[in-house]
Amino acid sequence: MLSIDKDSVMNLENAIRGARNPMNSWEKSDSYISENGGYILGANDLSLAKRLCKAGSDHRKFMRQIFVSVDITAPLYWWKEFDTYKVSTVSNSTSTMHKIHSKPFELKDFSHDKLSPASKEQLMLTIRYLEELRCQYNKDQKKEDWYDMIQLLPSSYNQLRTCSLNYETLIHIYHARKNHKLEEWHVFCDWIKTLPYALDLIIGE
Secondary structure, eight states: OOEEEEEEEEOHHHHHHHHTTTTTOGGGOOOEEOTTSOEEOOHHHHHHHHHHHHHOTTTOGGGGGSEEEEEEEEEHHHHHHHTTOOTTOEEEEOOHHHHTTSSOOOGGGBOOTTOOHHHHHHHHHHHHHHHHHHHHHHHHOOHHHHHHHHHHOOTTBEEEEEEEEEHHHHHHHHHHHTTOSSHHHHHHHHHHHTSTTHIIIIIOO
Protein backbone atom coordinates (compact mmCIF):
# COMPACT_ATOMS: atom_id res chain seq x y z
CA MET A 1 0.00 0.00 0.00
CA LEU A 2 1.30 3.44 -0.94
CA SER A 3 -0.54 6.75 -1.03
CA ILE A 4 0.56 10.15 -2.30
CA ASP A 5 -0.78 13.54 -1.27
CA LYS A 6 0.03 17.25 -1.44
CA ASP A 7 2.40 17.09 -4.41
CA SER A 8 3.83 20.31 -5.79
CA VAL A 9 6.19 21.06 -8.71
CA MET A 10 8.29 24.22 -8.45
CA ASN A 11 10.87 26.29 -10.32
CA LEU A 12 10.03 25.12 -13.85
CA GLU A 13 10.27 28.67 -15.20
CA ASN A 14 13.74 29.30 -13.77
CA ALA A 15 14.97 25.88 -14.84
CA ILE A 16 13.95 26.43 -18.47
CA ARG A 17 15.48 29.92 -18.51
CA GLY A 18 18.73 28.43 -17.23
CA ALA A 19 18.62 25.74 -19.90
CA ARG A 20 19.01 28.54 -22.48
CA ASN A 21 22.03 30.10 -20.79
CA PRO A 22 24.74 28.03 -22.54
CA MET A 23 23.71 29.24 -26.02
CA ASN A 24 22.41 32.70 -24.97
CA SER A 25 19.15 31.79 -26.68
CA TRP A 26 16.71 33.47 -24.30
CA GLU A 27 14.98 35.36 -27.12
CA LYS A 28 13.73 32.01 -28.48
CA SER A 29 11.83 31.25 -25.28
CA ASP A 30 8.08 31.04 -25.86
CA SER A 31 6.75 29.76 -22.52
CA TYR A 32 4.16 31.71 -20.56
CA ILE A 33 2.12 31.83 -17.37
CA SER A 34 -1.50 30.72 -17.82
CA GLU A 35 -4.57 32.40 -16.34
CA ASN A 36 -4.57 29.98 -13.41
CA GLY A 37 -0.91 30.72 -12.64
CA GLY A 38 0.61 27.59 -14.15
CA TYR A 39 3.78 27.74 -16.21
CA ILE A 40 3.18 26.47 -19.75
CA LEU A 41 6.09 25.40 -21.93
CA GLY A 42 5.93 26.78 -25.46
CA ALA A 43 6.84 24.66 -28.48
CA ASN A 44 10.39 26.08 -28.66
CA ASP A 45 11.16 25.55 -24.97
CA LEU A 46 9.63 22.08 -24.90
CA SER A 47 11.62 21.06 -27.98
CA LEU A 48 14.85 22.29 -26.37
CA ALA A 49 14.05 20.52 -23.10
CA LYS A 50 13.36 17.24 -24.87
CA ARG A 51 16.60 17.45 -26.87
CA LEU A 52 18.63 18.14 -23.74
CA CYS A 53 16.99 15.23 -21.92
CA LYS A 54 17.80 12.84 -24.76
CA ALA A 55 21.41 14.07 -24.81
CA GLY A 56 22.03 12.65 -21.33
CA SER A 57 22.50 13.75 -17.74
CA ASP A 58 25.45 16.06 -18.52
CA HIS A 59 23.25 18.13 -20.82
CA ARG A 60 19.98 18.09 -18.88
CA LYS A 61 21.24 19.87 -15.78
CA PHE A 62 18.05 21.97 -15.82
CA MET A 63 16.16 18.85 -14.69
CA ARG A 64 17.94 19.04 -11.35
CA GLN A 65 16.39 22.49 -10.89
CA ILE A 66 12.77 21.34 -11.28
CA PHE A 67 11.81 20.61 -7.69
CA VAL A 68 9.06 18.35 -6.37
CA SER A 69 7.60 18.18 -2.86
CA VAL A 70 5.20 15.38 -1.92
CA ASP A 71 3.72 13.56 1.07
CA ILE A 72 4.11 9.78 0.81
CA THR A 73 2.62 7.18 3.13
CA ALA A 74 4.22 3.78 2.62
CA PRO A 75 5.32 0.69 4.55
CA LEU A 76 8.76 0.52 6.07
CA TYR A 77 9.80 -2.22 3.64
CA TRP A 78 9.23 0.23 0.75
CA TRP A 79 11.03 3.11 2.47
CA LYS A 80 14.12 0.92 2.81
CA GLU A 81 14.28 0.74 -1.00
CA PHE A 82 13.43 4.41 -1.50
CA ASP A 83 16.36 5.31 0.76
CA THR A 84 18.65 3.99 -1.97
CA TYR A 85 18.12 7.37 -3.65
CA LYS A 86 20.20 9.63 -1.44
CA VAL A 87 21.30 12.15 -4.09
CA SER A 88 19.11 15.27 -4.23
CA THR A 89 16.47 13.85 -1.93
CA VAL A 90 15.33 15.04 1.50
CA SER A 91 12.61 13.50 3.63
CA ASN A 92 11.07 14.41 6.97
CA SER A 93 9.23 11.49 8.53
CA THR A 94 6.84 10.86 11.33
CA SER A 95 8.92 9.44 14.17
CA THR A 96 8.60 5.90 15.44
CA MET A 97 11.25 6.70 18.05
CA HIS A 98 9.31 9.55 19.65
CA LYS A 99 5.67 8.89 18.78
CA ILE A 100 5.20 5.13 18.44
CA HIS A 101 3.34 5.06 21.75
CA SER A 102 1.13 8.11 21.15
CA LYS A 103 -1.82 6.41 19.40
CA PRO A 104 -3.41 2.96 19.47
CA PHE A 105 -2.15 0.37 17.00
CA GLU A 106 -4.78 -0.44 14.39
CA LEU A 107 -4.93 -2.62 11.30
CA LYS A 108 -5.10 0.48 9.07
CA ASP A 109 -1.60 1.44 10.29
CA PHE A 110 -0.15 -1.51 8.36
CA SER A 111 -0.01 -2.53 4.70
CA HIS A 112 -1.94 -5.78 4.55
CA ASP A 113 -3.60 -5.74 1.12
CA LYS A 114 -1.55 -8.72 -0.15
CA LEU A 115 -1.77 -10.88 2.97
CA SER A 116 -3.43 -14.28 2.90
CA PRO A 117 -6.23 -14.78 5.47
CA ALA A 118 -3.92 -16.83 7.69
CA SER A 119 -1.16 -14.20 7.58
CA LYS A 120 -3.65 -11.42 8.23
CA GLU A 121 -4.76 -13.28 11.34
CA GLN A 122 -1.13 -13.44 12.51
CA LEU A 123 -0.73 -9.72 11.87
CA MET A 124 -3.82 -9.05 13.98
CA LEU A 125 -2.26 -11.03 16.84
CA THR A 126 0.90 -8.93 16.56
CA ILE A 127 -1.12 -5.70 16.52
CA ARG A 128 -3.02 -6.73 19.64
CA TYR A 129 0.24 -7.54 21.41
CA LEU A 130 1.81 -4.25 20.30
CA GLU A 131 -1.20 -2.43 21.70
CA GLU A 132 -0.75 -4.23 25.03
CA LEU A 133 2.89 -3.13 25.09
CA ARG A 134 1.93 0.43 24.20
CA CYS A 135 -0.60 0.63 27.03
CA GLN A 136 1.89 -0.89 29.44
CA TYR A 137 4.59 1.58 28.40
CA ASN A 138 2.27 4.56 28.77
CA LYS A 139 1.41 3.34 32.25
CA ASP A 140 4.87 2.48 33.61
CA GLN A 141 7.31 4.15 31.15
CA LYS A 142 9.56 1.10 31.20
CA LYS A 143 12.16 1.23 28.48
CA GLU A 144 12.01 -2.53 27.89
CA ASP A 145 8.37 -2.15 26.80
CA TRP A 146 9.39 0.60 24.38
CA TYR A 147 12.17 -1.59 22.95
CA ASP A 148 9.70 -4.44 22.55
CA MET A 149 7.48 -2.19 20.44
CA ILE A 150 10.33 -0.91 18.30
CA GLN A 151 11.96 -4.27 17.68
CA LEU A 152 8.72 -6.15 17.13
CA LEU A 153 7.20 -3.56 14.79
CA PRO A 154 6.53 -5.25 11.42
CA SER A 155 8.06 -3.81 8.26
CA SER A 156 4.51 -3.42 6.95
CA TYR A 157 4.00 -0.49 9.34
CA ASN A 158 3.05 2.60 7.32
CA GLN A 159 5.11 5.76 7.75
CA LEU A 160 4.38 9.25 6.43
CA ARG A 161 7.23 11.29 5.00
CA THR A 162 7.29 14.68 3.33
CA CYS A 163 9.83 14.30 0.54
CA SER A 164 11.69 16.77 -1.67
CA LEU A 165 13.42 15.65 -4.86
CA ASN A 166 13.88 16.77 -8.45
CA TYR A 167 13.07 15.67 -11.98
CA GLU A 168 16.54 14.22 -12.59
CA THR A 169 16.17 11.94 -9.58
CA LEU A 170 12.71 10.94 -10.80
CA ILE A 171 14.22 9.88 -14.13
CA HIS A 172 16.48 7.43 -12.32
CA ILE A 173 13.70 6.18 -10.05
CA TYR A 174 11.19 5.68 -12.86
CA HIS A 175 13.43 3.72 -15.21
CA ALA A 176 14.92 1.62 -12.40
CA ARG A 177 11.63 0.78 -10.67
CA LYS A 178 8.83 0.80 -13.27
CA ASN A 179 8.92 -3.01 -13.59
CA HIS A 180 9.67 -3.78 -9.93
CA LYS A 181 7.90 -6.69 -8.24
CA LEU A 182 6.55 -4.42 -5.45
CA GLU A 183 3.19 -2.93 -6.38
CA GLU A 184 4.08 0.18 -4.37
CA TRP A 185 6.70 1.06 -6.97
CA HIS A 186 4.09 0.81 -9.73
CA VAL A 187 1.86 3.23 -7.80
CA PHE A 188 4.80 5.61 -7.40
CA CYS A 189 5.79 5.39 -11.07
CA ASP A 190 2.18 5.98 -12.12
CA TRP A 191 2.22 9.13 -9.99
CA ILE A 192 5.43 10.29 -11.71
CA LYS A 193 3.58 10.11 -15.02
CA THR A 194 1.04 12.66 -13.76
CA LEU A 195 3.63 15.40 -13.12
CA PRO A 196 3.87 18.36 -15.52
CA TYR A 197 5.64 17.34 -18.75
CA ALA A 198 6.64 14.01 -17.22
CA LEU A 199 5.93 12.05 -20.41
CA ASP A 200 8.27 14.29 -22.40
CA LEU A 201 11.02 14.95 -19.85
CA ILE A 202 11.02 12.00 -17.43
CA ILE A 203 9.47 9.02 -19.19
CA GLY A 204 10.86 9.79 -22.64
CA GLU A 205 8.69 7.21 -24.36
